[in-house]
Amino acid sequence: MAKTGKPPATQDKLDFPRPLTMVDVVIFAVMESRLQVLLVKRPDAPGEPYPGLWALPGGFVDVDRDESLEACARRKLREKAGVEAPYLEQLGSWGGVSRDPRGWSATHVYFALIPSEHVMPQKGANAAEAAWFTLQEFDGRSRLAFDHMEIMQAAVTRLRNKVEYTSLPAYLLPEEFTLSELQRMYEVVMERPIEKSAFRTRVLSSGLVEPVRKMREGPNRPAQLYRLADPVHPVVFTRTIKTRTD
Amino acid sequence: MAKTGKPPATQDKLDFPRPLTMVDVVIFAVMESRLQVLLVKRPDAPGEPYPGLWALPGGFVDVDRDESLEACARRKLREKAGVEAPYLEQLGSWGGVSRDPRGWSATHVYFALIPSEHVMPQKGANAAEAAWFTLQEFDGRSRLAFDHMEIMQAAVTRLRNKVEYTSLPAYLLPEEFTLSELQRMYEVVMERPIEKSAFRTRVLSSGLVEPVRKMREGPNRPAQLYRLADPVHPVVFTRTIKTRTD
DNA sequence: TAAGTTAGTTGCACAGTAGCACTAAGATAT
DNA sequence: ATATCTTAGTGCTACTGTGCAACTAACTTA
Numbered sequence: 001m002a003k004t005g006k007p008p009a010t011q012d013k014l015d016f017p018r019p020l021t022m023v024d025v026v027i028f029a030v031m032e033s034r035l036q037v038l039l040v041k042r043p044d045a046p047g048e049p050y051p052g053l054w055a056l057p058g059g060f061v062d063v064d065r066d067e068s069l070e071a072c073a074r075r076k077l078r079e080k081a082g083v084e085a086p087y088l089e090q091l092g093s094w095g096g097v098s099r100d101p102r103g104w105s106a107t108h109v110y111f112a113l114i115p116s117e118h119v120m121p122q123k124g125a126n127a128a129e130a131a132w133f134t135l136q137e138f139d140g141r142s143r144l145a146f147d148h149m150e151i152m153q154a155a156v157t158r159l160r161n162k163v164e165y166t167s168l169p170a171y172l173l174p175e176e177f178t179l180s181e182l183q184r185m186y187e188v189v190m191e192r193p194i195e196k197s198a199f200r201t202r203v204l205s206s207g208l209v210e211p212v213r214k215m216r217e218g219p220n221r222p223a224q225l226y227r228l229a230d231p232v233h234p235v236v237f238t239r240t241i242k243t244r245t246d
Numbered sequence: 247m248a249k250t251g252k253p254p255a256t257q258d259k260l261d262f263p264r265p266l267t268m269v270d271v272v273i274f275a276v277m278e279s280r281l282q283v284l285l286v287k288r289p290d291a292p293g294e295p296y297p298g299l300w301a302l303p304g305g306f307v308d309v310d311r312d313e314s315l316e317a318c319a320r321r322k323l324r325e326k327a328g329v330e331a332p333y334l335e336q337l338g339s340w341g342g343v344s345r346d347p348r349g350w351s352a353t354h355v356y357f358a359l360i361p362s363e364h365v366m367p368q369k370g371a372n373a374a375e376a377a378w379f380t381l382q383e384f385d386g387r388s389r390l391a392f393d394h395m396e397i398m399q400a401a402v403t404r405l406r407n408k409v410e411y412t413s414l415p416a417y418l419l420p421e422e423f424t425l426s427e428l429q430r431m432y433e434v435v436m437e438r439p440i441e442k443s444a445f446r447t448r449v450l451s452s453g454l455v456e457p458v459r460k461m462r463e464g465p466n467r468p469a470q471l472y473r474l475a476d477p478v479h480p481v482v483f484t485r486t487i488k489t490r491t492d
Numbered sequence: 493t494a495a496g497t498t499a500g501t502t503g504c505a506c507a508g509t510a511g512c513a514c515t516a517a518g519a520t521a522t
Numbered sequence: 523a524t525a526t527c528t529t530a531g532t533g534c535t536a537c538t539g540t541g542c543a544a545c546t547a548a549c550t551t552a
Contacts (some may be wrong), residue, residue, distance in 0.1 A: 014266070014348060016306070016308075016309075017309050017310075018264040018265070018266060018267055018309075019267045019307055019309060020260070020264060020384065021262070021264055021267060021341075021352055024286075024550085030460045050515065061265055061341070061350070061352070062262075062263070063262075063263050063264075063265060063343070063349075063350040064263075066342075066343075067340035067342055068341060069339060069340070069341040069352060070341065071342075072343060088336045089518080090339065092336045092338070093315060093336065093338075093339045093354045093459075094315070095267075095307070095311055095315040095354065096312075096314035096317075097309070097312075097313055097314070101307075102260060103260075104307070104309040106267055106307070106352075106354065108341065108352065117368055165411075178530085179530085179531085180529075180530070180531095186535075190287070193509095195509080195510055195512090196530090196531085197509090197511080197532075197533085198508085198509045198510055198511085198533085199509095199511085200532090201508080201509075202508080202509075205508085209533080209535075210528075217518090218311060218518085218519090218528095219518075219519055219520085219527095220517075220518055220519070220527085220528045220529040221517040221518045221519095221528080221529055221530045222515065222517075222518070222529095222530080222532085223529080223530055223531090224530085225533090228493090229277070237309045238485060238486045238508090239485045239486075239508065239509075239539095240484045240485075242484070242509065242510065242538090246389060258546085379540075424499085425499085425500090426498075426499070426500095440541095441540080441542065441543095442499090442500085442542095443500085443501075443502085443539055443541085443542080443543090444541055444542085445541050446500075446501090447538075447539080447540080448539080451502085451539085463496085463549090464497095464498080464549085464550095465497075465500040465550055465551085466496085466497045466499075466548075466549055466550070467497080467498055467499045467500085467547065467548040467549050467550095468498095468499080468548070468549070469498080469499055469500090471499090484539085485538095485539065485540075486509095487540090488507095488540065488541070
């Protein structure tokens with residue numbers, strides 16, 4: 001490891017070319033009973049790659065302002081979406097010679113879930129034009145900048161997988177919610193209906209939620225409100241939700 | 247996104263400071279019925295951080311040789327461990343101002359499982375001094391370079407979690423193996439015994455393996471040999487392995 | 493032929509869930 | 523008041539994969 005005749009390492013100096021380093025965030029929210037992703041429009045300025053195309057919110061790491069990758073991701077979240085995300089996890093990283101015309105680049109991608117109530121009044125902050133897209137809008141040929149389509153697909157896959165055995169959909173809801181509302185979040189993400197009775201026992205016997213002394217009032221029977229017993233740690237179930245005849 | 251007065255982006259140029267970019271690999275193998283990790287010794291050359299300490303195999307991305315992050319990880323695997331890993335997944339990335347004295351740095355960490363048969367005859371390749379360590383050897387105060395202790399713990403946690411509901415331990419075995427050998431890999435990683443009968447039905451009914459027309463001969467009853475039905479894709483089970491009274 | 497060891501099977505109990513029918517509590521219409 | 527609608531919430535049964543324990547099978551060595 002001491003002396004490979006190549007650029008990296010221990011040439012006594014650090015004067016070899018460095019890749020560009022960025023952070024991008026895939027931000028999910030459920031609006032109008034659809035899973036949606038926040039995208040921003042690439043600037044049209046000269047020299048900018050993929051001008052005018054939609055891209056994941058993100059950008060270069062700022063070595064002077066960002067303490068760490070996660071801090072950088074939270075900054076992007078604030079700047080682009082104007083929110084503190086109740087759930088943020090690392091999705092992975094994508095890097096290579098050809099993903100950005102400006103040169104070898106690597107992006108660290110995070111994955112956030114936010115309640116639709118937290119969504120800013122559209123196009124806020126200092127972010128460029130921003131908009132929410134349903135997943136169906138990408139089935140066609142609509143391109144995204146860079147390899148962001150691939151990244152977004154990976155994020156959706158990860159979310160769909162985790163929904164089967166974790167409590168992640170709870171982070172798509174406000175602090176207090178009913179069990180029916182929680183069930184609907186699961187159904188929206190999984191894109192299939194689940195059994196009410198089984199779902200309720202599953203959730204209640206797991207200790208995921210605790211009741212608050214309030215009811216959700218509506219046109220019909222009032223529903224018990226709950227909140228997360230431990231908002232910081234998602235619950236992992238020991239069984240997946242069974243898919244019908246599959 | 248067009249004009250923040252800060253270093254990154256669209257200052258018309260890309261002349262802002264870039265973090266150091268590296269790739270590290272956590273390589274697991276089971277030897278002597280213990281889960282072990284491959285580490286390399288940091289060089290003693292002047293200017294090198296953490297001289298003489300043990301570290302994860304890895305290093306800087308070489309923008310001229312490495313096509314992508316994963317290609318870079320495979321290169322490190324070849325150079326340091328002298329193997330092609332049958333299983334390689336991304337673990338995550340760690341980055342920040344303070345993790346490397348040479349400046350803001352980010353490392354992309356991969357996670358490999360290899361059969362102990364693939365293990366090189368010790369200290370091979372152009373790698374510096376390398377050695378296998380059992381996990382117990384870190385319970386004490388033995389330090390690792392950089393934040394590699396934290397990274398290694400994360401890798402172990404990820405592996406232990408995934409063992410509960412995937413077929414990952416199969417990649418710690420050679421191409422052909424018996425069910426008892428597979429069970430032993432699970433037990434070594436989980437550090438607890440599991441039921442033979444339940445394990446066999448679980449594995450056999452999942453389609454994970456297919457029998458080959460050979461038997462493992464030994465001092466006792468010969469055992470049926472199997473191989474992975476699909477060596478590329480690990481199997482995901484719908485239930486975790488139940489832990490006794492827990 | 494008996495004993496030891498590992499491979500592999502069988503049968504039963506248990507737990508979490510799917511499926512479905514039922515009751516409960518509110519609003520609204522008659 | 524009473525019926526009807528809608529959503530909340532419960533009870534019951536069946537099924538499936540697993541945990542558990544005892545059993546049989548195949549081979550070696552004494």
